[in-house]
Amino acid sequence: MMYYLLLTLAIVIFTSIAHVILKKGAICAANSKTRLYTHPYSIIAYVVFAIVAFASIYAMKGIDLKEFFALNSLTYMVIPILSFVFLRESITRNKLVGIILITIGVIIFNF
Numbered sequence: 001m002m003y004y005l006l007l008t009l010a011i012v013i014f015t016s017i018a019h020v021i022l023k024k025g026a027i028c029a030a031n032s033k034t035r036l037y038t039h040p041y042s043i044i045a046y047v048v049f050a051i052v053a054f055a056s057i058y059a060m061k062g063i064d065l066k067e068f069f070a071l072n073s074l075t076y077m078v079i080p081i082l083s084f085v086f087l088r089e090s091i092t093r094n095k096l097v098g099i100i101l102i103t104i105g106v107i108i109f110n111f
Contacts, residue, residue, distance in 0.1 A: 004062030008071045011055050016078035018048035020086055027087075070109045076102050 025041030028034070036042060060068050077099045083089040 001062060004059050005071070007055060007059045008063065008068055009074075011052050011059060012072060012074045012078060014048055014052050014055075015072075016075050016082050018045045018052065019075070019079055020082045021045040021048065023083070023087060067110065070106050073102060073106055 021041050022045035025039040025043075025045060026036055028041055029036040029039040056068075056072075080089070080091055080095050080099060084091050
């Protein structure tokens with residue numbers, strides 16, 4: 001069971017990373033003449049999403065679906081942090097309140 005929980009947390013992290021890479025690809029494609037969907041960053045993000053999809057199927061074998069998706073909602077906490085660090089996006093008070101509420105909800109849901 002612990003293995004599947006750790007795998008699910010890895011899925012959360014890699015999903016969040018893929019979203020940030022996809023956003024970076026969109027920014028770079030807008031600043032250049034390349035197409036959004038074929039930009040190298042976008043393609044890397046698609047590959048990460050595909051790997052995460054297969055890992056998700058495997059993780060769902062070992063934990064309940066409700067727990068998987070409750071933990072998966074932690075991406076809403078990780079993405080703003082990664083976008084702050086790597087994309088220099090601001091974390092507003094509303095985003096911070098949302099992150100806190102989601103985290104509390106996941107904790108309550110799992111008890």
